[in-house]
Amino acid sequence: MRLLSLEIDGFKSFAHKTVIKFQPGMTGIIGPNGSGKSNIIEAIRWVMGEQSAKTLRGGKMVDVIFNGSKDHHPLNRALVKITLDNSDHYLQSDFSEITVTRKLYRNGDSEYLINDRQVRLKDVVDLFMDSGIGRESFSIISQGRVAAVFNGQPSDRRQIIETVAGVAKYKANKQTAQKRLADTTDNLNRVNDIIADLK
């Protein structure tokens, strides 16, 4: 699996549609301070389902929409589209090329698309979960995160190891199943009460 390209349109400092093609051998992005290098990384994080505005250095999620500059009016929509070569089917999908698109409008509406088909946020998160590149992964390490990992509690470090080892997905599934089981038990108890009343 390889990152092929990134389209950024109306996200943070990218007022105009910008397409970055990641050619083989490309290892870095350089530019003057404040030119948008971190915004590119945040665009990748965002399109993969990031839900924390704080992680994206904002107060609320709509802050990621281009909010104007001296020669450009603010925009009403942010769009980021990532294209991945999945010919080795590293991501669990039949497609050998996968595009994931995320859009956010100023009124708070958002859209997620996988290969131009509308999907839920969960589908995007599931696609990347276990791949090592998802929103919770460690393939993107922000400034300050390294120190936070080393200075964190052992339980936090354990969570990190579980995520890296791919255990986190099963824990999440287990929690969902346990909740469903508890709900079903409640329902059964209610049915039993009704049956007892009818006797």
Ligand code: ATP
């Ligand atoms: P450095 O090298 O200093 O870390 P950088 O190249 O990583 O800088 P970024 O932090 O990616 O730069 O970009 C910062 C710029 O993005 C700032 O000029 C900021 O005003 C602009 N910016 C951030 N959010 C928005 C937004 N919603 N609308 C318009 N511009 C924005």
